Amino acid sequence: MYNSKIIGLGHYVPDNVVTNDDLSKLMDTSDEWIQERTGIKERRHVDPKGDDTTTSMGVKAAKVAIERAKIDKDDIDFIVFATLSPDYYFPGPGVLVQRDLGLKTVGAIDVRNQCSGFVYGLSVADQYIKSGMYKNVLVIGSEVHSKGLDMTTRGRGVSVIFGDGAGAAIVSREEDNSKGILSTHLHSQGQFAEELALLAPGMGGRWVNDILAENNPDDTSYMPVMNGQLVFKNAVVRFSEVIMEGLTKNELTPEDIDMLVPHQANLRISQFIQKKFGLSNDQVYNNIMKYGNTTAASIPIALTEAWENGKVNKGDLVVLAAFGSGFTWGSVIMRWS
Numbered sequence: 001m002y003n004s005k006i007i008g009l010g011h012y013v014p015d016n017v018v019t020n021d022d023l024s025k026l027m028d029t030s031d032e033w034i035q036e037r038t039g040i041k042e043r044r045h046v047d048p049k050g051d052d053t054t055t056s057m058g059v060k061a062a063k064v065a066i067e068r069a070k071i072d073k074d075d076i077d078f079i080v081f082a083t084l085s086p087d088y089y090f091p092g093p094g095v096l097v098q099r100d101l102g103l104k105t106v107g108a109i110d111v112r113n114q115c116s117g118f119v120y121g122l123s124v125a126d127q128y129i130k131s132g133m134y135k136n137v138l139v140i141g142s143e144v145h146s147k148g149l150d151m152t153t154r155g156r157g158v159s160v161i162f163g164d165g166a167g168a169a170i171v172s173r174e175e176d177n178s179k180g181i182l183s184t185h186l187h188s189q190g191q192f193a194e195e196l197a198l199l200a201p202g203m204g205g206r207w208v209n210d211i212l213a214e215n216n217p218d219d220t221s222y223m224p225v226m227n228g229q230l231v232f233k234n235a236v237v238r239f240s241e242v243i244m245e246g247l248t249k250n251e252l253t254p255e256d257i258d259m260l261v262p263h264q265a266n267l268r269i270s271q272f273i274q275k276k277f278g279l280s281n282d283q284v285y286n287n288i289m290k291y292g293n294t295t296a297a298s299i300p301i302a303l304t305e306a307w308e309n310g311k312v313n314k315g316d317l318v319v320l321a322a323f324g325s326g327f328t329w330g331s332v333i334m335r336w337s
């Protein structure tokens, strides 16, 4: 058995900055409300007429990660792509990355676990590497939310929160079992599936033909829905649980954490977890202020920035944790090497 470790990280966000004031021109909201409830000041949206797609942004992030990992792209054995906003309903973006990066005909898998997608993706990569089947796995989280949000007052409970962007990691073999990814922990609770969801095109039996036949301009089934307060309440409990689960599994305690990179769902959620575990501002990396919630991309973007800023160093205990639609949640416990 091997361990796996992250040897290269990269991210890409579109240039187009959308401030809270920009949104308040489109809907009944305010900078004050958004900052107070979420911590978000601005987010990035792809240029609606531009070329950025979920796949192309993922590819850009991956190129940076590959360069920093100092590997040749032909050394990549497998692709894991996490997103809730794929370019196509099918095929998923993993195969598009194989094509657009010009990789050998390696396998490509798409992960559909929304905000927990990158944690799930890392877990998949970790298992393939642990078993010895693959040596280098490219894991990408990328989202284009802006094109799928309801930018009217009707959608304000959701649309002010989400932003576009991508992050990528090269996960590679670590021979020393005391280093790299020590464990991953994954959970789901489908009883809450419809509490944070986009129901089209499946919609419990109502498919595309039915929607076209109805031709109803007020049909909101293409818009994401979220029971914000229920998600919030579950998030703080599950984040805490799954971080403790990972620490306990490795006979560690919250005092051992050097850097916690939580999924950037809401600054208030991150602050709650920080307080609960007695961590300082330097021990938790947050960038939701700049990017909003980028779902599967949020952890790899934040981890890349933390690494770029020298906040993640050899020997550090790095903890990743996520919660989101499904509900799904998970954690990764790593000894950075």
Ligand code: UT7
Binding pocket: 028, 029, 030, 033, 034, 037, 038, 115, 156, 157, 158, 160, 196, 227, 228, 229, 231, 232, 235, 264, 265, 266, 293, 295, 323, 324, 325
């Ligand atoms: O990535 C994981 C998935 N997402 C999350 O983790 C999100 C978790 N939930 C949250 O972050 C929070 O619940 C939100 C930020 C989404 C909402 O904050 P809240 O404090 O739970 O507000 P609320 O939904 O209870 O809404 C309070 C009021 C309502 O008005 P009334 O009924 O009190 O008159 C909303 O209609 O705020 C109103 N509201 C807004 N007002 C201005 C909702 N969205 C907005 C908005 N601007 N954008």
